[in-house]
Amino acid sequence: MLPLKEDTIVANATALVPSGVAIVRISGKDALKIGTSLFSKKANITPRKAYFGKVLDRQGNVLDEGLLLYFKAPHSFTGEDVVELHLHGSVPVVKKVIEEAINLGARLAEPGEFTKRAFLHGKIDLVQAEAIAQLIEAKTEKASRAALNLLEGKLSSQIKQLRDKLIEVEGLIEAELNFPEDVEEIELQQIQTTLKEVLDKIEELLKTYKRGKLLSEGIKLAIVGRPNVGKSSLFNALVGYERAIVSDIKGTTRDFIEEEFSIRGYPVKLIDTAGIREAEDKIEKLGIEKAKEKINEADIVIFVFDASEGLTDEDLKILENVKDKNPIIVGNKIDLGIAESKIKDYYNDVIFVSTKTKEGLKNLEDEIINRLGLLDNIDTDVYINLRHQEALQKAKQILENLYQNLDYYENQKELIMLDIREANYHLKEILGEIHTEDVLGKIFSSFCIGK
Template sequence: MFASEDTIAAIATPPGEGGVGIVRVSGTRAWEIARRLFQPLPAPLESHRVYVGWIVAPDSGERIDRALLLTFRAPRSYTGEDVVEFSCHGGMVLLRRVLRLTLQHGARLAQPGEFTLRAFLNGRLDLAQAEAVADLVRARTESAQRLAARQHEGELSRAIHALREALIALLAQVEAHLDFSDDVGEMDYAHLQEQIRHLIARCQSLLATARYGRLTREGATVVLAGRPNVGKSSLMNALLGEERAIVTDIPGTTRDVIKESLQIEGIPVQLWDTAGLRETADIVERFGVERTHRSLQQADLILYLLSAPDGYTPEDQQLLARLPSERTLLVWNKCDLLPEGKRAQLLQQASPAVFVSALTGWNLSQLREAIGEKLLGSDWTTPEGAIVTSERHQLALQGAVESLQQALQSAEEALPAELVSVDLRGALDALGLITGETVTEDIVERIFSDFCIGK
């Protein structure tokens, strides 16, 4: 996959009908292909131009489409190679014919993500920025899109580069003691420890953004659960602001898992309404209850609904004993039916909890806040600087912290410079995984194979 002598081509716009459709070609033969297929063109083609004309099949002379041709000369292009883009009318038959012509005249079909892979290999983007390209395409909420844009622009990369430079400077100091220890005097272990501690703190403050970053990028699954008739479907509808799930006063109304997307405190949330939990002879309902149990295992957060007028029932107690408390938020619903003075009594039975009324919409904003807090941790604030968004980056940073802690221990024990240096190098390599300096071919292949074709 790393060989890039080939010229590659793909339809870069999504399948289906559209206003425009783009066939993108990158590689040494791109301009030559444009010259074969596009008319009229002036004698020397210029870079960064838009030409208007026809895509013409060279063999038959058939005019296939009235189109635009965009030209980019290496290295000032998306991939860093020669690139042309045919901007055609957006029909699939038409675009496939244009693509086929490029393939017949010297290109091969691009692999998923291969354009961006080439951009990475040619140093147009580092790995974190390249990953952000896929995130930009996939972002489903504004906050996810904004995070991806910041990563694409290089915010995270700069933070990692700064960390690596500080590490390299420290390594230089330590390694000066390897060969020339006579000239540079004794190693100042106290100073070294201080610098390593400082680096650890910087890695950890980046790591502290990971939960926010991942939740914003990947979203969270929030599952509504509880006994039948406590108002799960009503709460689903109230949070969505539409009558999505069927609500009746018959226990056992919901039989299947109903999934809807919404945003809560900026986090893309998949909200799942489930069948009420109870023993039942009804076979359909029983399947539903089984699905509820499976859903609970996948939940990032469980909203366990209790009915305020019913109070804390023995069934609630049994069910809650089996739920993971760190992932469960208790919600007392139907508070409109409860005199205000009685709330304290409910809290004695089950707390901490949020009081709401799905019927009147009372206190839903407090519920949203509580959901955000439970997902992000109680002391969260939106991070200001670089944000870690993917598990891959998180693991690499954790690896760096581990190596730094090893180095710190060696420094505390005043061990020889070699030992400190090995661990500092380990940390340097771990950070390089994020931006791509130290990444292996198979990791790169895996990352780009997740992309769509034409990106």
């Protein structure tokens, strides 16, 4: 564990916006001294009790009234002495209280520093620290539930089980090597069984990465097509309200429009774009350029045409231009009929919908989920992130190699031990049992101030 900085840090724990209540958090060895200097009740503060009083500046002028709470080390979030001042959520008052705490010797906390201290004091492991940021940033309930599972230690406990299995084998080999007369020889079969168990579990965890990424980062969907086919109508139908202007005038949508919503708990950013055609109008042309940019950025492109008219040459030209994106092809306005003969080459690939009657919209959602590889309804408790994925892959590679060549190592158990130790190093990295300042810097700097 790294040596902790001994200083006391302060920051707003709530957003700096006008609100009912705002919390200023102070953590470190002088937290109580600084906190009570800014409060009317100065002495005999019992931990975990809320005191109502005046919040004061250093000269004793009243800044606000509010609550003071004291959490005595190590029974606090950071594991240090922590004082929370609950103020009214007035931005200037919160700023003033922080400034006063700094004048009294505290330092403005770096992003994520409270959580980092909690980690360094062993209150949480690194997976749980990451889960806090994930929970705060979750865009859907499904995403927040997934983050909470990590915070509760559901991934950590699985990693710890793997780590312990490897430690056990490592220990047995070490004992055999050190005390060959006293200790029974460990069978290769036993090592093999453990390696297989660990590898299977690692494989299972690796499979959760893609879903976890989609859950935390969301999916970008762009709707494209020629003017008047009903792109904005589809956009509105999917997001659930009349967000975009719809009209029978071609070229209604000029600039792109973005809106966030969710499909089956996965956050989605939906983008409506200007209808693509050979436009004369300067502004429309700019909109069409933007539409092309949005197509490139999108994870999935939804190409819309008017099914009652069939696929026109203009449609086919646009379709040709987006074919690299493997678009979902949507035939809209089926309430007006389907011009089957003009669609025949593509018929089986088309999702037919009517934004007017809402027919077919569920099929479109299914197709989106299918394209993302999410249709199998596997709902795991835990999802790994990129950092976990990298570490698990390294561990997997070492163990797989060992597993396949185990027979060659029959008389070189120390090599088996070294490999297992190295693989375990990567599992310990996930938990943060082994870490570098670089890794911590990367994780915690992505937090916001005060967390």
